[in-house]
Amino acid sequence: MRNALDILKERGFFKQCTDEEGLRKKFDEGQVTFYAGFDPTGPSLHIGHLVPVYAMAHLQKAGHKPICLMGGGTARIGDPSGKTEMRKMISYEEIGRNIEGQKPQLAKLIDFEGSDAILANNADWLADLNYIDFLRDIGRHFSVNRMLTFEAYKQRLERGLSFIEFNYQLLQSYDFLELNRRFGCTLQIGGDDQWGNIVAGMELIRRMEDGVESFGLTFPLIARSDGKKMGKTEKGAVFLNPEMTSVYDFYQYWRNVPDADVEKFFLTFTFLPVEECKELGAAKDQAINESKERLAYEVTKLLHGEEEAEKARAAAKAAFSGGAGGDKEGMPSCEMSAADFEQGINVLDLFASTELCASKSEARRLVSQNGAAVNGEKFSDVDGLINASHVQEGEIILKAGKKRFFRIIVK
């Protein structure tokens, strides 16, 4: 079997490693237990959280043992790495709900059922820590001088850093130590912003466990070539929970990715062979456009299942190829009664009642700027009415701009 390190490298999951040769050897020798941390500060993971999950999936496929560490304890504090603001504190109760929400999402990519993968929660050992004991046993191994040299803290020193956040590194290091003791975990992986915390954890293990060796590996932070934040849209993050981000929107996110990112996204977010990813990403013009359709389908299939992916693809095709034919099932929609259309409904009111427009003013703008369409026909009369004559085959398709569709099912 190929060394897991090579797999990560060729798919773009490798930024730096504390001891590459040592880790390579370790991977060759047998199963390595590794972990990555997740912050249950929200009810659902979003696309931006996925990189570590994919990396874990690759390592698991290569025969290694993953531990997903939910930061049930640390979520109450907030990691200062890469952030300029202190995070809101949330209750244990909310954290518990968040963990329940995220678990099945992790399971889409990581196999918990038929394997020895572990889902841990650091609240188990952090929640009841004794402050004095912790300072004595753990705190004494940390040098403030040293911590202040870490990039994550340096930046925050200018903006302000609370003592609580300053302690994050100790807690994360302690996590690594605990996982090492409990499960023999010897490798921590994470985004490159975690480098400092990972290294600190390794050092703690070395000191407290009498020279036990551990490793750290980080992946590059995945950014979009257009500078937009990964997984963020105008509407906000693209979540994995279909109630927060519809499968259709999820699909559309990948469908609309910049050309320059296609190869990278295939490598990172699908399990297609490397060669194929490169080919798909190297395509030009119409061909790369088709690559994006494939990308959207593959990623949607992985995270929402084949059936949902088919629906989203069919809905997108139906919407973009002129409206006729195709399955519109996956398109955002609502139901209205036929009686509502007898008198006719003002276009502005209708658009404003859907997710296409947030207010009537916005609808007015849209219509007067010639951005609205009904059943594929431009509709620019602000005072126009939508009535029964617009109902075609029991539905009305509204369109805002070039690619936002909404389907009204008339009963």
Place this chain on the structure above:
RNA sequence: GGGGAGGUUCCCGAGCGGUCAAAGGGGGCAGACUGUAAAUCUGUUGCUUCGGCUUCGAAGGUUCGAAUCCUUCUCUCCCCA
């Protein structure tokens, strides 16, 4: 605890008694161009029954009139202890 600087529309940031729904930039939306890409250009960007209505940390007050002045409260940042 003492002193100072501030909180403006999605974000940054002007405004400092009327001409302010509030400059400018970013972002967003729409149009043109395209490939459901990028870049570019143009328009637009509080809500509205189009009469008005609600916004400038919160509550009061002064004024014909306040984002702009006064009082109290609150939050943030900085300096000193």
